[in-house]
Amino acid sequence: MRHRHFWWVSSALMLVLNPVFADSDRSHYSLEQAIDTALANNPELGIMQARIEQANAQLGESLANFYPQIKASLSYQHSDNPAQAFAMIIAQRRLSFTGSDFNHPGGVDNYRPQVTATYSLFRGGQDYYRKQAAELGIETSELEKAATRNQLVNNVTAAYYGELAAMEAHEISQRSIAAVQSELDQSRIRFDAGTLLKSDVLSLEVQLAEAKDAEIQTANAIELAQSMLKTLLGLSTNEAFAINYTQQAALPAAPAVFDELLNQALSSHPELKAAEKRVAIAEQQLNVAQAAHLPRADAFVSYGSDSKDLAFSSNRDNVSAGVMVEVDVFSGFATQERIKKAEHELTAAQETARQTRLRIENQLKSAQLKLQEALSRAQVSRVAVQSAEEALRLVNEQRQAGVVTVTRYIEAEVARDKAHTRQITARFDALRAEAELKQATGFWQ
Template sequence: MRIHLKHLALLVMVLLGKLVVASEPPGKTFTLEQAVDYALANNPELNVMQARIEQANAQLGEALASFYPQIKASLSYQHSDNPAQAFAMIIAQRRLDFNGGDFNHPGGVDNYRPQVTASYSLFRGGQDYFLSQAAELGVETSELEKSAIRNRLVNNVSAAYYGELAAIEAHQIARRSIEAVQSELDQSRIRFEAGTVLKSDVLSLDVQLAEAKDAEIQAGNAIELALSMLKTLLGMSSNDSFAIAETAGQALPETPAGFEELLDQALGHHPELKAAEKRVAIAEQQLSAANAAHLPRADAYVSYGSDSKDLAFSSNRDNVSAGVMVELDIFSGFATQEKIKKAEHELTAAQELSRQTRLRIENQLKSAQLRLQEALNRAQVATVAVQAAEEALRLVNAQREAGVVTVTRYIEAEVARDKAHTRRINARFDALRAEAELKQASGFWQ
């Protein structure tokens, strides 16, 4: 007997996230829920997204800083023997003496000026507002992207877990087949020695035993492959001891809802689609900020300081300056126009990406729904086939004992029974995996 594991391999080939080794002690037996929780707590990609959320929050704080006054402290030093500059510094230092020297030859004059300056942006064409709105949307986008990654991780862990269970069940079937064929072969050899069985029957059973052992080797390798994938997904090294809880027969999922109902749920809740829509809104705010550069800018400022020939401060020499400055870019070398064009193209790209995301989600949703419905139908048919194959094998065994049928008929019944069980395993775990994909596609995991 040969159990084909082609469909089984599809169950365990899932996207593998690189995870951090956590503090969970090795050797723990994981249920599916525990495996998911472990992955969510230790996945570095989720930690990266959390860092990006914090980065977006920092960018929001940076954007909001434009709405606060800016205060600076400075200290300047100047030395000059230029009569005009030297005369101005002497006046600023409050030590002008009309009888104290030659104004045309003042000599070198030193001037120290410590000062504090406060400035406030009165108007920037709305740029600060638009950029702050874009930064706020950036925080929301990062949070949605983290939810999308979380959805994918839960789906991948679920698929890997079901793949491991499918491999274990396939291995059990292979072991059972070896035991059955080996028992029949031992009895046939005894009958052959007694002259009641043909040599060809014994050889046929030898071939069948070899095929059963080959299937057992493939199933055992599938277990190791699935286990290795699951360890990698959970962030464990290949040397860590790990096992999954082998629950007895997971219940089949329910029949999926209609596509329109699933689509409405996805459009209203799917984090990837919501994140794409947020990116469009960010691009719109950035375009508005770029267009606002054509408008004038107004800033108010006030400064307080003192001038002296040394660093000694005196309130007798302090002074205050205040004013308002209005600027308007007449020509910036086409920089403003190019920034607007760039923002327009970024908006177009964001809109198309949003449309592409929606189409992809619709396709994933439809595919997952069809796969789940197909797997449920296959599971129903396979269950009936298993019952029929088991009964057929029982009858053939009875006929074989009575010497009515040949060993070839027995082998055919054995192979049919094992194939029926394999098809039921594949259908059941295909349904569970399709259910996980459907939940991800509809945004249910979040």
């Protein structure tokens, strides 16, 4: 008897203390409004959107390799080396065979402003593979955002129903306090009249204390749930928020067969699709590493002028153009090691995709079984509540007639409270299991 309220209070708290939380006064949010608010305000989705933009920027960076690269430069050189000084004098168009000592030219200054353009003709396909990986990166980021959205919707749904469960448990505790207080008041009158034992009064006082303790715990559970919902909805602790307590969600329908659910998950679940995209990215990165064995060809052209000062003259300008082909003959095994690294990253991505599929299958089966169990419990508990209410009514009448003890009355009330708690737990377990099933199948997407 001491722990009769702890059982159903613990059940209510288990419904609440999940990932998520809500205040009162200003607005009363329906579940749909709470979800919309979370999708608009939750910072996690903002983070995922920033990652999508990062992936777009990375694609733009990879596309830059398909355009010419143009650079402007200014160089200065001073030398009294005969060969270098002679070359600089020639480039400056001021070579004179009279009065010149080619062996002792003295110090010569050379300024060269220059514009250089280069264009990659061939890199073994590395630029193409990098572009493909970057495009896949954008798709992966979008799928990861969809997966985060699914998780957020599920968390908000679970928290919303968790608070409703706590509020209903709180009503039960308040009703229990009122009933026990009324019985206690009557019992004290009987005790004072000498028609009731002191032990019966004491038992009711203990019952009242336990009912008040349960009421305190459920009230605190509501506050915790509100705080959790505010966090998920991106609201500060000072913002007014309350859920629509009058909204009564109907019990969900029985789930489809597992194979049908699995086919839906495999075709649309964003986490699984993102894992598959990461495998494709790893394949492109492996292609990039392997392409390093192939030759590279670049075309270039530069335009500039040489002078002994910064004065520019078209009489001293010059143009250079050409093509350069190079291939790595030996890189200290760096290329081979990069290929090995890419191969291991591909293997890790493939195993991650397999692990993701197994996890989704397990989540799907678990959610399906939870929903089936909760629906069965809800059906049984509905009958149990009706029986417990009728039993308490009969015992209360017998108690008023003085044909049963207060212990029997307390037992009947505890049985009634437990029946209501089981009904609350089963109903909200079914609603939360439905939300988990939707997330596991990628339905929220």
